[in-house]
Amino acid sequence: MIYLACYILSTIFILIYFKVADKYNIVDRPNERSSHKELTMRGGGIIVWFVALFYFLLNIDSSLNFFIGITLIGFVSFIDDIRTLPSRVRAFVQLFSVGVIFYDLNIFSIYPWWVILIAFIISIGIINAYNFMDGINGITGLYSCVVFASFLYTNNCVITFVNNDLLIFPIIACSIFLFFNYRKKAKCFAGDIGSIILAFWIVYILIILICRTSSIVWVMFLSVYGVDSICTILHRLYLKQ
Incomplete structure (x- = not known):
């Protein structure tokens, strides 16, 4: 029943957002590299x-820092969708937001400084690579569904590490978004707010799983997107773009 309520309310929310976006002309303007x-x-x-x-309203006691982090990074990303912000502003907020979830998971008190530094670099890299690849209809939503479904399988069949709702809710969001995005002529794009928030959510889950199992093998869940991102970057460099 909770999932149905989430689905209905989220659908209503995005339909309202379409009205707002249309009124205030929040649109993506194609350039020479656009698909x-x-x-x-x-x-x-x-x-x-x-x-x-x-999710936060249903789990206030356990998800405050997660919600603060995702709201901060989402707000700045949304502003950047409307008008381009300086890269230093985006980078600062991303670092701060990742720091919030590190604090929530006690990363600062458990691991040495060099591990934390590497974790920051990898986390910010994943977030920006995810955003960089958001250019083809369906790619972000479908890949996110696969990753969260993989986490869900791991949570239920391998080792329990989070509340299932933390994995099911983003799948619900992606399925609704894909209805409007995964078509020849998309009605909407995820924008920075969508791709960066999804990446932030995935990073949060990934860190929990790595800490719970003391293994980094779970990063392989992102291997396909990672290889695709690296190859795309190299191709862009080759084309001097």
Whole structure:
């Protein structure tokens, strides 16, 4: 019943957002590197933040720091969708938000400084690579569904490490978003807010799983997207883009 309520309320929320985005002209304008040619609504990934809010309201005692982090990084990403922000502002907020979840998971008190430094670099790298690859209809939503489904399988069949809702809710958000995005002519794009929030959520789950098992093998859940990102970056460099 909770999942159905989340699905219905999230659908209503994104439909309301479409009205707002249309009124205030929050659109993605194609350039020479775009895979689309028409103006398309941007920021549809805001639905992921709404689902995070829904989860927070159901789990206030255990998810405050997670919600603070995802809200901060989501807010700045949404502003960047509307008007481009300086990279130093985005980088600072991303570092601070990741620091919030590190604090929530006691990373600062458990691991030495060099491990924390590496963790910061990898976390920020994943977040920005996820955002960088968000350019083809369906790619972000589908890949996120696969990753969260993999986490869900691990949580139920290998080792329990989080509340199932923390994995099911983002799948619900992605499924609704994909209905509007995974088509030849997308009604909306995730925007920075969608891709970065999804990446932040995945990083949070990944860190919990790594700490719970003392193994980094779970990073392999991101291997396909990682290889795709690296190859795309190399190709862009080759084309001097």
